[in-house]
Amino acid sequence: MRSAQQILAEANVIAVVGASRDPGKSAHSVPRQMIRHGWRIIPVNPFADEVFGVKAYKTLADIDEPFDLVDIFRPAHDAVDIVRQAAAIKAPAVWLQSGIVSAEARRIADEAGMDYVEDHCLAVERAIGQLTKLT
Numbered sequence: 001m002r003s004a005q006q007i008l009a010e011a012n013v014i015a016v017v018g019a020s021r022d023p024g025k026s027a028h029s030v031p032r033q034m035i036r037h038g039w040r041i042i043p044v045n046p047f048a049d050e051v052f053g054v055k056a057y058k059t060l061a062d063i064d065e066p067f068d069l070v071d072i073f074r075p076a077h078d079a080v081d082i083v084r085q086a087a088a089i090k091a092p093a094v095w096l097q098s099g100i101v102s103a104e105a106r107r108i109a110d111e112a113g114m115d116y117v118e119d120h121c122l123a124v125e126r127a128i129g130q131l132t133k134l135t
Contacts, residue, residue: 004117005129007093011068012040012133014122015060015091017082018073019043019051027073028052030097030123037126038133042067060085070094071122076102087112097121 002010014034019041020027028051031041035052042065043051046058057063060070060082070086072079072094079096083105086094093115096105101119109116125131 002093002115004095004120004125005131007069007095007115007117008122008125009129009131011093013042013065013067014039014069014071015042015044015057015063015067016071016073017044017060019045019048019056020073021045021048021051026097026121030073030121031071033123034126037131060089060091068092072096072100074100076100076105079105080108083108083114087114093117095120095122098124 016031018027019031022028035041042063043054043056045051045056048056050056070091072082079100079102083094087108094109096118098119098121106116
């Protein structure tokens, strides 16, 4: 399994489940920061048509293009089903944001052969590793 730094360094397109239109929420500011540093974000939010000026999808299964990572901004009890959805579409990796931990989600990811990170912030890991996609 790859480390959090490896997963992030190797990802170019990130599907963000729970992406928020509210600039006051980390589910908005963290993906926004990733965009500023060159990652492409695909928002997944069943209540929005677009987030960050980008088309939003209702579910992971609705996304009609490949992506490298599923980033989850939902409570741990929701994360289990989201990881199941990620496994069903053969996503290569899932990432549960800071404060989100789930033994069941980890088990599902492990059984599906997906890389798994929990209780880490994409933006913090990006900063620590000084990662960028900008050339």
